[in-house]
Amino acid sequence: MGLLDDYGIDTTEIEAPSYDIEDGMYEMVVGDVYIKQGSKNFPDRSWVIFEYLVGEEGKKASELFELPVDPGFLTDKEHTRLGYYVARLLSLGVARENVNDIDKDDLVGLTGTLVLYTSTGKGANAGKTFQNIKNVKVSEASSEASQPAQKNKARQTAASNPFAKKE
Numbered sequence: 001m002g003l004l005d006d007y008g009i010d011t012t013e014i015e016a017p018s019y020d021i022e023d024g025m026y027e028m029v030v031g032d033v034y035i036k037q038g039s040k041n042f043p044d045r046s047w048v049i050f051e052y053l054v055g056e057e058g059k060k061a062s063e064l065f066e067l068p069v070d071p072g073f074l075t076d077k078e079h080t081r082l083g084y085y086v087a088r089l090l091s092l093g094v095a096r097e098n099v100n101d102i103d104k105d106d107l108v109g110l111t112g113t114l115v116l117y118t119s120t121g122k123g124a125n126a127g128k129t130f131q132n133i134k135n136v137k138v139s140e141a142s143s144e145a146s147q148p149a150q151k152n153k154a155r156q157t158a159a160s161n162p163f164a165k166k167e
Contacts, residue, residue: 021059021131023117028052028136030092030110031060035067044069048085050107052114052133061116063088063133093138112138 004011032051038044046067054061065085068078089099092110115135121128 021054021061021116023115023131025113025115025135026054027056028054028061028112028114029058030107033104033107036064050088054114054116061114061131061133088136091136091138110138112136 029052030050031053032049034049036047036049038046047064048067050063050065052061052063053059065088066078066081068074068082074082086099089102090096092107092112094102094106113135114133114137116131116133118129118131120126121130
């Protein structure tokens with residue numbers, strides 16, 4: 001007897017989804033941006049997470065930027081990590097002078113392209129395979145929407161986004 005027999009469900013013809021996306025350049029939409037507080041393995045860490053809807057199928061690819069433990073006393077490594085976060089915002093069309101004022105609503109719905117590439121980890125992650133994101137570029141129209149004064153435009157663009165939170 002199968003686990004789903006009581007429900008009358010036959011999974012013979014059901015295909016399991018594949019969340020693997022081949023390496024290459026894709027069109028994307030910024031689907032969500034949020035802060036994650038802790039994880040099972042790292043309960044004291046926090047990350048800014050960018051979720052992109054990639055390709056025609058809208059598969060999800062995520063990018064994480066670890067936040068400093070104590071923003072008042074940045075280590076060299078934390079300073080570098082924040083630099084990558086700033087670089088990502090700049091690649092999403094945010095003007096340097098607006099980086100501290102950008103919020104989720106300014107970013108969700110931006111469109112453009114990105115490149116996915118697979119690499120093998122080093123050090124503590126040796127032998128593990130990761131798919132990374134690089135060369136994120138927004139389209140010209142999306143770049144205008146990423147400025148804080150254009151929040152309403154970004155919200156309208158995000159309306160069809162499955163990650164968009166309902167207000």
